[in-house]
Amino acid sequence: DQQVKQNSPSLSVQEGRISILNCDYTNSMFDYFLWYKKYPAEGPTFLISISSIKDKNEDGRFTVFLNKSAKHLSLHIVPSQPGDSAVYFCAASANFGNEKLTFGTGTRLTIIP
C-alpha cells in the first residue's frame, strides 16, 4: 500500500523553464512533508520541507505547495538548471516530523540544456 505516490517516473524540462514535480498522499495523519534530491551513486539529500500549517514554503529557486484538501503537494523549481537533473523523492511524516518518513517512488528530472 503506497501511502505516498509520485505518479510521474520521469520528467524532462528545458533549461530556464519551470519544473513541477507532483506528489499525492493517502494518509490523513501526515502533517509534515519533505522533498529529497538524489544524484547517482549518492544518498538522498534534504531539499525543502513544509508543515501542514502552511500551504507554501519557498527557498530560493525551490517552492513547495501543499493542498491539504486534495492531499497533494508539488515542488516548483524555477528557473531550472542542468544541475537540477536528479531523482526527486517526496516524503511524509506524522506528528509534525516526529514520526518515521514514508517516501514515494521518486521522479527522475532531466533538464535539457
Place this chain on the structure above:
Amino acid sequence: DAGVIQSPRHEVTEMGQEVTLRCKPISGHNSLFWYRQTMMRGLELLIYFNNNVPIDDSGMPEDRFSAKMPNASFSTLKIQPSEPRDSAVYFCASSSWGTANTEAFFGQGTRLTVV
C-alpha cells in the same frame, strides 16, 4: 562531522551467503533508519531505531533480514541467506528524534548484488 558512513559501498555475493551492511550515524543523532531502494517501491523503510532500541521493524521483508544497533555509533543490517531478489541499494540514515521538523541525513548507500 563526516556524515553518515556506510560500508561497504558495493557488495557482490553469491546466493545463500550471509551479507552484513554497516552504518555509522552522525554523532549526536539518536535515531537511525535502514532503507532499501528499488525501482518498483522507491525508498522503503526496513527498520528504525531510537536510542539504540528498535522501534518499528514492520518493513523488514522476512526473517532472513535482521538489524542490530549495539551502541549509538554503529548499526548492522544482516541478510542470511541472501537471495538474488535482495539486490538493491541499501541506505542508512540518521536524525535527531524528538526535534520537530528534523530531516534525516543519508549515507551514500551500499549497492548489493546477489548472483
